[in-house]
Amino acid sequence: MCSRTRSRTRTGRPRSAEAGTAILEATRAVLVELGWSKLTMGDVATRAGVAKTTLYRRWANKNELVVDAVAVLFDELELPDLGSLQADIENVVLQFGALLERPETKTALMAVVAESTRDEPLRERIRASIVDRQKRLVLEGRQRAQDRGELPQKRDPETVAAIDDLIFDVVAGAVVHRALVSAEPVDEAWVRRLTALLLGGLTAAAEQ
Amino acid sequence: MCSRTRSRTRTGRPRSAEAGTAILEATRAVLVELGWSKLTMGDVATRAGVAKTTLYRRWANKNELVVDAVAVLFDELELPDLGSLQADIENVVLQFGALLERPETKTALMAVVAESTRDEPLRERIRASIVDRQKRLVLEGRQRAQDRGELPQKRDPETVAAIDDLIFDVVAGAVVHRALVSAEPVDEAWVRRLTALLLGGLTAAAEQ
Amino acid sequence: MCSRTRSRTRTGRPRSAEAGTAILEATRAVLVELGWSKLTMGDVATRAGVAKTTLYRRWANKNELVVDAVAVLFDELELPDLGSLQADIENVVLQFGALLERPETKTALMAVVAESTRDEPLRERIRASIVDRQKRLVLEGRQRAQDRGELPQKRDPETVAAIDDLIFDVVAGAVVHRALVSAEPVDEAWVRRLTALLLGGLTAAAEQ
Amino acid sequence: MCSRTRSRTRTGRPRSAEAGTAILEATRAVLVELGWSKLTMGDVATRAGVAKTTLYRRWANKNELVVDAVAVLFDELELPDLGSLQADIENVVLQFGALLERPETKTALMAVVAESTRDEPLRERIRASIVDRQKRLVLEGRQRAQDRGELPQKRDPETVAAIDDLIFDVVAGAVVHRALVSAEPVDEAWVRRLTALLLGGLTAAAEQ
DNA sequence: CCGTAAGCGAGACGGTACGTCATGTCTTAGG
DNA sequence: CCTAAGACATGACGTACCGTCTCGCTTACGG
Structure with a gap:
């Protein structure tokens, strides 16, 4: 799920754990409501109360996100x-x-x-x-x-x-x-x- | 494939049969080359030597076109x-x-x-x-x-x-x-x- | 208004005079209703009860038509x-x-x-x-x-x-x-x- | 020219000032070269080295853009x-x-x-x-x-x-x-x- | 009175531009 | 270093008109 290697000396603000679960939940909600082809990253981010940037920092693209969510x-x-x-x-x-x-x-x-x-x-x-x-x-x-x-x-x-x-x-x-x-x-x-x-x-x- | 009701009094310029086959062939070619998710209507139209409008006149969307092509x-x-x-x-x-x-x-x-x-x-x-x-x-x-x-x-x-x-x-x-x-x-x-x-x-x- | 030189041996079906006036009237009607920039040749043709072809046979483009209509x-x-x-x-x-x-x-x-x-x-x-x-x-x-x-x-x-x-x-x-x-x-x-x-x-x- | 209300808490990436002037210059250039009726938003955007969306984010339509440019x-x-x-x-x-x-x-x-x-x-x-x-x-x-x-x-x-x-x-x-x-x-x-x-x-x- | 040439309606055609949307990146300010 | 916000370049979308074309049909003249 996380693309960053954790062996790096951990510095700066840590990632919000809440954000991760909120994103996956939002992803599933959008899947239910709109289906895969109408799911958009922006929409997921908005519903998760998260910036698109945060999303892309953790998943490379829509498909990987959906796989993890499902x-x-x-x-x-x-x-x-x-x-x-x-x-x-x-x-x-x-x-x-x-x-x-x-x-x-x-x-x-x-x-x-x-x-x-x-x-x-x-x-x-x-x-x-x-x-x-x-x-x-x-x-x-x-x-x-x-x-x-x-x-x-x-x-x-x-x-x-x-x-x-x-x-x-x-x-x-x-x-x-x-x-x-x-x-x-x-x-x-x-x-x-x-x-x-x-x-x-x-x-x-x-x-x- | 053809949405026009045939019972209609046949008038106006008839649809080009060549165009239809060229489109389906082009669709298969693009599928082979780029795959479904990178197939675009514009690309298919260009390769078929046809205007995008001709495509949309005959198929409502990419999926129906692909079904017919396959x-x-x-x-x-x-x-x-x-x-x-x-x-x-x-x-x-x-x-x-x-x-x-x-x-x-x-x-x-x-x-x-x-x-x-x-x-x-x-x-x-x-x-x-x-x-x-x-x-x-x-x-x-x-x-x-x-x-x-x-x-x-x-x-x-x-x-x-x-x-x-x-x-x-x-x-x-x-x-x-x-x-x-x-x-x-x-x-x-x-x-x-x-x-x-x-x-x-x-x-x-x-x-x- | 008419692009064809009349010195030509006049043969074939003559142009409908009604069509001409109907087109100009329709043009003015569309001008009143939609204005110049939203006036379309197809719209004028439809309202005049005439085919687009008839329109283009007589006027080269929208501007010339509008000039004549006005x-x-x-x-x-x-x-x-x-x-x-x-x-x-x-x-x-x-x-x-x-x-x-x-x-x-x-x-x-x-x-x-x-x-x-x-x-x-x-x-x-x-x-x-x-x-x-x-x-x-x-x-x-x-x-x-x-x-x-x-x-x-x-x-x-x-x-x-x-x-x-x-x-x-x-x-x-x-x-x-x-x-x-x-x-x-x-x-x-x-x-x-x-x-x-x-x-x-x-x-x-x-x-x- | 700018539709954004300045009273809003200033957040997000600020609009590029260069883009604005490049667009207006490009607009004038296209006007000179092609005239108003052949000026297209896409063309202006391309010449300004800017995306069409950037244009539409700042001007509602071609006419308002042209007014500002002139x-x-x-x-x-x-x-x-x-x-x-x-x-x-x-x-x-x-x-x-x-x-x-x-x-x-x-x-x-x-x-x-x-x-x-x-x-x-x-x-x-x-x-x-x-x-x-x-x-x-x-x-x-x-x-x-x-x-x-x-x-x-x-x-x-x-x-x-x-x-x-x-x-x-x-x-x-x-x-x-x-x-x-x-x-x-x-x-x-x-x-x-x-x-x-x-x-x-x-x-x-x-x-x- | 018959052929033929032009006009006619319909509507498909190749194009071009539209204005919108989603993608994935970036640039701010702030935590 | 993470975060929210939002501007950005890119590129596809599906639609609307353009002006042209190809049909089958209708008119009227001229042989």
Whole structure:
């Protein structure tokens, strides 16, 4: 979030911590109200009661700001142990669906991803702030299922990683596509069908 | 693409057909070169050898123009009968992956989807021009598999439609997520794994 | 008004006379309503119930059209013989003042004169259509005053022309300045003072 | 010229004084080169090495800008005491004629006056910046002539003001009409004739 | 009475300028 | 060194008119 290296001898007036949170809050508020494409730095600054200068001193541009503003929302995703892989998956997918249906996430997420196709640092920031936090859930869920004996203890770590990646792309992609492209609700019925498909596929793969 | 109602008594100078194609070509060229966010109407107009006004006379805004410019690329997707559901899926997913890795599609698709979360007419245009053309492939592939006996002839049309929708979101979502969010190649190995997962899931579902 | 040379073998559909008058009327109407600077060719055409093409076939540009539309108003100026030079002057100056206070004249006259400083053909058109018609009044008035014996029969024609020019610039200039720059009414009191000044000056000059 | 209220707590970056003068100079340069009707705000901005926004931050529109750019030229008019009313008049009228024959004044003055017939604030600006500065010369000249005894010390202030107004409209109007409408030079011969007419008229009036 | 040449309406066309807006930088004064 | 305020250069926006063009159609004359 902060571009200045902190190892520098800290001198002069310190940065206001309030300002940082006010900016992120204001950013989310503008996202809800106007959407990503009509969000302007000036507007965010005004609502945060902050000068534009302060904003630019901390974020290089609109996209990085938006990523930081939205990233924190992804921390809310949790993976409580509900006793079965099926229940764990359904639970987390529902959470993810609900998150994607919030207006700030809906409007911002695909926008920054689209921008990131031409902006390597932005892609890295998204990966670090958002994608990896989601992916962690897949790893944990798979590990827990193995511990429970629902999935076999595969030895080959490369294959495991490949399957983890696949599951992540399938689940996250399906939810995003459902919510944003098809514009249909990520409700329990749909989640149950998705989970059934996944479990069927995983079981079939395990039996080979 | 054309906003003029054709029932109107045709009078005045007719629109130049050349201009239309030149604009769409120029749009794709700019997408490749600069990406969606740096594409400007003025730039497109200049490259198409056309006045900005001509552009605005035909498209209300940048997003609708980009949708039309990119939509035609999705017509290239084909579903030849390769003899098995597995082969058919792998083939079409590879095609879709290749399409998504083209720079014009990569930069434009998520951008317009992101915009469409706040723009109902745009969402409709995307659905009509792009999404429905892709979805058709799912319907055809499923029908063909049923004809071959690879999938059961389910009676309940609602369930069939729900599964079609699910498969569509899963496949399209997974490929998009792989290509744009994870930024990993949609190569044969990955496609084979995805297909295996899908077929396993579908078979398991069918056996219930 | 008509740019086509009439010596040409007259063939094809003749120009609509109605269109011409409708255009000039519409021009004056727009001048009254919007003023010179907001008058547009398209607007005039629409109000005249005529295509823009028709307009451009007859006038090269807005300024020439406006000159023609306004010129006819200057034909209304008359110089009835009221028995004395003083009465004749007061009468014609009052008329001129009233003409200049009409909104179409007020807004158009100085505008086209301003344009004419950079447009020789326009200056010529203004001279022919407007200025010379006014100047004629000076010549007639002076001649009549000489016939009455109010002014001496000067021999030298150059001096006579120079004085005519001076009187014209003084009278027309004073009225225009009063009406447009000072934005004060050209009323009887003012006209009487102007006339007195002029007659005094002319008499003094004659006595030399 | 400056729209910002000075009572406001002076904060933020102050306006560049250089920019202001550069803009006015550039405006005069464009007037000379292209004339009023082809002067564009963008062109002025470019030549002044300034952004268009800076221009619009300081002037509401082209006309107000042009008035300010031209107004300063009228400060050059001077009324040195040449010993007689006749000499004073001839001198100032010649100056005024020379000023009106400069290309920037010629093209701009009538244009903004024409615009002012539909724009009250503009008329006020013209009056304050240009007209009143000229009118002052009439008042001074008349006062000086009275002091010299060339004109009677009239008591009635209303009549004095009315005559001042008349003289102003006659002199300024005649010069403008000569220079712009008749498009003839304001040379010594003409000025002598005009002055003779005026003095004759004033003397005749005084004798009554 | 038929062809043809010009006029007509409609409206699309390539341009140019508009006046506004957002970006990211800068220059003040003050903390 | 940070902060608020706001001016600044830049450049795209979407609109409005310009004057031209290309249609299909209408008129009237002249062969």
